[in-house]
Amino acid sequence: MAKILVVDDAAFMRMMLKNILGKNGHQIVGEAQNGAEGVEKYRELRPDVVTMDIIMPEVNGIEAVKKIMSIDPEAKIVMVSALGQEAMVKEALEAGARDFIVKPFKESKVLEVIEKLC
Amino acid sequence: MPPVIVVDIADVKAATEPARLVSIGLGSCVGVALFDSKKKVGSLAHIMLPFSRGSEPVDNRAKYADTAIPLAIEKMEKLGANRSRLIAKIAGGAKMFSFIPKDDYIGRKNVHAVREVLRREDIRIVAEDTGGSVGRTVEFDTSSGTMLVKTARLGVRKL
Amino acid sequence: MARQLILNELEMDMLREVGSIGASHATNSLAEMTGTKVSIEVPALEIRPVEQLISREGGEELVAGVYVELEGDVNGVIVLMLDIASALQLVEQITGMPPAGEELTEMEVSVLQEVGNIMASHFSNALADFLGMKIMPMPPALAVDMAAALLDFIMLEQACKTGDAILFKTRFIFQPRQISGNIFLMPDPESLDRIVTMLREKVGLGA
Numbered sequence: 001m002a003k004i005l006v007v008d009d010a011a012f013m014r015m016m017l018k019n020i021l022g023k024n025g026h027q028i029v030g031e032a033q034n035g036a037e038g039v040e041k042y043r044e045l046r047p048d049v050v051t052m053d054i055i056m057p058e059v060n061g062i063e064a065v066k067k068i069m070s071i072d073p074e075a076k077i078v079m080v081s082a083l084g085q086e087a088m089v090k091e092a093l094e095a096g097a098r099d100f101i102v103k104p105f106k107e108s109k110v111l112e113v114i115e116k117l118c
Numbered sequence: 119m120p121p122v123i124v125v126d127i128a129d130v131k132a133a134t135e136p137a138r139l140v141s142i143g144l145g146s147c148v149g150v151a152l153f154d155s156k157k158k159v160g161s162l163a164h165i166m167l168p169f170s171r172g173s174e175p176v177d178n179r180a181k182y183a184d185t186a187i188p189l190a191i192e193k194m195e196k197l198g199a200n201r202s203r204l205i206a207k208i209a210g211g212a213k214m215f216s217f218i219p220k221d222d223y224i225g226r227k228n229v230h231a232v233r234e235v236l237r238r239e240d241i242r243i244v245a246e247d248t249g250g251s252v253g254r255t256v257e258f259d260t261s262s263g264t265m266l267v268k269t270a271r272l273g274v275r276k277l
Numbered sequence: 278m279a280r281q282l283i284l285n286e287l288e289m290d291m292l293r294e295v296g297s298i299g300a301s302h303a304t305n306s307l308a309e310m311t312g313t314k315v316s317i318e319v320p321a322l323e324i325r326p327v328e329q330l331i332s333r334e335g336g337e338e339l340v341a342g343v344y345v346e347l348e349g350d351v352n353g354v355i356v357l358m359l360d361i362a363s364a365l366q367l368v369e370q371i372t373g374m375p376p377a378g379e380e381l382t383e384m385e386v387s388v389l390q391e392v393g394n395i396m397a398s399h400f401s402n403a404l405a406d407f408l409g410m411k412i413m414p415m416p417p418a419l420a421v422d423m424a425a426a427l428l429d430f431i432m433l434e435q436a437c438k439t440g441d442a443i444l445f446k447t448r449f450i451f452q453p454r455q456i457s458g459n460i461f462l463m464p465d466p467e468s469l470d471r472i473v474t475m476l477r478e479k480v481g482l483g484a
């Protein structure tokens with residue numbers, strides 16, 4: 001059971017992830033709608049895992065990953081984004097993300113990736 | 119009711135018989151109506167872009183504010199209008215997707231260009247419905263000089 | 278505009294193929310989101326004066342448009358556009374919840390924006406990986422209004438100074454529910470140039 005922070009600018013996507021993770025024994029401790037808010041909430045909540053979208057206003061997901069990693073090098077961040085271009089996946093992993101889930105995703109894939117990290 | 123004459127994008131039409139000049143779905147485009155109330159001559163220009171390049175021959179004068187407005191005036195003069203009597207009513211120039219961070223959108227440039235050109239031609243703007251983030255269909259009645267601005271979800275406005 | 282947009286038949290063919298690959302990936306992602314089959318019509322590529330495209334593509338009918346700007350090696354925009362009835366049905370297909378009323382709720386807006394985001398991303402991913410480029414979509418923006426007004430804005434923002442627009446257009450249809458819409462890609466002229474250069478290299482032609 002992990003404490004999870006969900007970061008995505010789409011309310012619909014946050015709802016979906018909270019639903020999948022919640023009914024499978026994980027606890028959603030917070031949510032954020034852009035990278036800046038995501039970093040703030042990370043500082044505040046120190047979750048076990050963060051799900052991070054890439055395309056967001058203010059600060060995008062990759063920048064947010066870099067910022068969180070500089071606060072906490074042990075942070076476990078999973079990218080959840082439709083932007084699965086080779087160059088983007090590489091950039092995200094180099095920034096410190098542990099894994100990359102491409103939208104649209106299968107429920108089982110999300111759970112698999114999260115369990116692997118816990 | 120006077121017959122409807124559609125003024126498509128990048129076009130100018132003038133009328134002296136009673137008519138309703140209509141331009142549909144103005145987003146970035148600006149509809150400029152000119153009216154000589156004494157002779158009952160009206161025109162509507164459906165303008166697409168602000169300024170032509172000047173030096174190159176212009177493919178379609180109705181496309182650009184700086185060539186469309188003089189073209190409209192010419193057409194009206196041919197129908198007996200007097201340019202010193204003309205007044206203008208304008209609508210359009212919206213930023214249809216309001217949440218994109220963009221200040222220099224085409225609609226704003228079009229409205230500025232239209233204002234500048236009308237000023238150059240000494241034509242006063244007596245009414246306008248410009249900017250915002252709503253699409254507009256305009257109907258200009260050349261017998262009364264009234265402009266109706268219709269929107270999809272915010273009703274009709276009379277200018 | 279510095280360069281004339283003159284492309285030979287081979288270049289047009291290659292571009293159509295690239296557009297088709299992108300559109301296929303985009304509609305595949307849509308099919309996955311809805312759990313249904315989505316078919317597409319043969320994608321079209323046109324480079325024409327804006328005024329010819331706008332009046333042809335739409336009138337006063339109410340549509341929902343999701344606008345996703347692109348940055349990186351390809352600058353321009355991807356737009357998802359559906360008539361309002363199809364948009365509401367699409368949301369219902371994805372969420373299982375029927376439409377609240379005539380006006381879109383915040384949640385319905387969020388769903389449509391996310392659909393636009395996902396489709397635009399998959400479109401970009403396919404192009405980027407195929408061409409060895411990096412294409413970064415921006416956060417999506419939704420508008421509901423007359424089709425002509427949305428198209429007017431979209432195309433004029435992308436047209437070069439003389440008013441020529443580059444339009445990749447693909448129409449998609451869901452059979453069971455009769456949802457249909459279009460996905461447009463409009464790159465700017467410099468980006469199209471870059472794409473053509475990459476394609477020419479791929480097939481072994483010089484610049």
